[in-house]
Amino acid sequence: MMVKNTVRSASDLDPTVPGKLLRLFFHDCFVEGCDASVLLQGNGTERSDPANKSLGGFSVIDSAKRVLEIFCPETVSCADILALAARDAVEFVRPNDAHIFFLTFIFAGGPNIQIPTGRKDGRNSTAVNVRPNIIDTSFTLDEMAKIFSAKGLSMDDLVILSGAHTIGRSHCSSFNDRFKLDSNGNLTLIDSSLDRQYAAQLTKMCPVGASDDSVTVNNDPGTPLQFDNQYYKVLLEHKGLFQSDSALLNDARTRNRVLEFANNQDSFFERWGVSFLKLSSIGVKTGDEGEIRQSFIPIE
């Protein structure tokens, strides 16, 4: 409840919070398991790796931790807080449309998932562990499936959890490998799996050669603030932002799932609950394998 309230008020103030929390959790669980290793600061920690450079949401976890330490000291691990925050972030972005259209959508609850707690916080956080465990947007489906399978996740889980890209934002540098600079200094599309019109819009939003990395675009151009099945519809229109998104549509092993979820949001929500639970269980540390850390952000 205390985590939920913190996530809710932070998301109220800043709509980019839910996406940040969800991605932060993904990057935590895939490296050393869901043990809050991604939160540790310092030289050579996971956070210092370039692949984690654009992670955010740390201050929300920090606030929740502070509140919990006042009301129930030394009880709730940072790893659990992060898991609950990611879970709540998803639940939270749904009610928005229920609120606006509440007469029609009043019964349309988002994926409301029960997840067990009891995760201990890990003591190891090393930058060199990040790259072998985090998927790059340039990966083939086989490369992605290999990493997922090492975490006990299937190709279905890959399609389902990629549905997280129904919210959140991305830096231009995360998809500029789909373009090249032509001799006139303009970006041209080189990845034919991307819709041309959408590609043109993206190049307008992303200034060429901008050293400034502050520009971000919505992952889901349709309903960027709602956790819904729009991501899969976007994939069908060849508007998946990353090559790794497009790959899901372009392979017979995953295409049927994309079609299924594009056509049936309930099916996506139901499956999301199961896959999210699997994600939140990766490499969980218990007993002496970890600790309940007091503070994870020494100085920010």
Ligand code: HEM
């Ligand atoms: C499977 C391959 C995946 C790849 C290659 C990938 C890659 C990326 C990249 C490059 C970004 C943009 C980061 C930036 O430029 O700031 C991003 C954003 C995001 N990803 Fe993924 N991702 C994958 C899977 C997932 C999964 C499994 C989840 C969660 C369950 C997830 C959740 C998110 C969210 C919520 C954002 C938005 C972050 C924000 O708004 O700050 N992604 N992803």
Ligand SMILES: [Ca+2]
């Ligand atoms: Ca971790």
Ligand SMILES: [Ca+2]
């Ligand atoms: Ca959406």
